Amino acid sequence: MDDIVVLGVGMHPFGQFPDKDIRDLSRFAIWEAIDDAGIDPRAINIAYVANCYEGFLTGQDDARAPIVIRNAGLGGMPMIQVSSGSAAGSIAFHEAALAVSSGIYDIAIAVGVEKLYIPGDPARSIAAIATSGEKNVGTDMGLTWIAELAMGACDLMNRWGWTAEHFAKVAAKNRYNGSLNPKAEIQEAISWEKILNSRVVAYPFTRPMCASAAVDGAAAAILCTAKTARKFTTRSLPHVAAMPFKGGSYTRPQDVDKEPGMLSMNVAPRVFADAFAQAGVGGKDIEIAQVHDAISAEELLGYQVLKLCAPGDEAALLESGATSLTGRVPVNTDGGLLSRGHPIGATGLAQIYESVIQMEGRAGARQTRPDGTNPPKVAAIQNAGAFGGPSGGVAVSVGIILKR
């Protein structure tokens, strides 16, 4: 199999855009990716569109891939819609990489777009995201994603010695990173003390420790084989070293305490075991990571799952500054879900966008140089989606390792 490379990336800023719909948001991201790739857009011959809630929120239940692609001015190619909550963008990337690795398609585009900001009605955004859980036994009975994550995190505070102060410090780090990202939803840094004393959403989680449900955005990536890329550029491009993608499976009730403990992370150790084996790297080789921090505790568990430290050393790793922008393994350099924002279907591709521009040394004020000189050469991306219970196994997990 030829190396699959990321030829270009694009992103519409994340935030609240009452005057834009999914067509406007995705068109911007698609054309920025086309410009970045430096290709004639007619050369793209397959498209994957990640979007989760436009059906629930507007009644546009079907045909969202052709709608997004046609309204970007493109057409005449296979167009496939993908979903599964927060992992949708990573799944689109995974499928696009498979398509070009098959040899049947030369150039693929993966687009993620979501419009979740509904002025004056935040409960409607939460209701939309609730459709990413199994309805009849969970979300119809009141289960919300923030609560599911927070319930897991509370258990882990006892297991690993984490405190609300650590959760606040993760959020403060990511808010600082987001303050340097002109495309972030929230571009205002805030102290960990202020975060700790903010309004409680689900104790001990305060508002700045949880990603907002009401955010719009889009991101895109264009992929092809290394051989195809040489027709367009002589640049050294990030390539996909591994991209395992697994769904959850049934866990017997007596075994749930043996799992990492937060639904979004339960499949991730199996995913990253494969990712490390396929990419020929270990946790110590990762130079930059984008971790799914829908609530800030997930980032701490991510340190463990990505083997950035030994289990139990997560808080010490954070406190050491190793995961800050100037550390040895910066995490969530664009602000993460907490600050860059989390328009669900677009998130996975925003993680790709950030990894690529960091690896190519064009991340501006937030550019990282883990070895003190060069941009990162090995990037890990952890993403998860869907929810609904420790035994249910509804969640899916994607792990991507890029190398340059």
Next chain:
Amino acid sequence: MTLPQQVRARKPVAEGLFHIPTGPGDRAYLIGSRCTKCNEYLFPRSPVCPACVSVGTTEDIEFSGRGKIWRFIVTDRGPTGFPVPYIQAWLRLDEGPIIYSMIRGCPPTSDALSPGQEVEMKLDTIRVDENDTELIGWTFVPLRTDSHG
């Protein structure tokens, strides 16, 4: 002559998950399955057993409605129609499965409950939907051991 009092329509949140009592002496219960091959108890009812990966080995069962709190949290926001704040919990039913439920019958504060606490099922209005219909589902309430109920 007085006008009849306005009464909201009521319906279950979903069909097939629990039994609503039809008269005196009838009991409300969650409907599940037991695998006759590996003895795994499952909720909701399932024609396959995901524990031993078998099909056609399960039989319907009525859960006792007793369980213990595994994890819980108080949330101050919820989807459309859910009165906030409310307590969300994962419970271990006495028969084994971990299920989701709201907790009622105690104040929605983080010191009102503790993990391991015994709870019992009570059918209740989960929320009122956009058609002003009361949606009925399971909730769990702390088990009272005192004689005052």
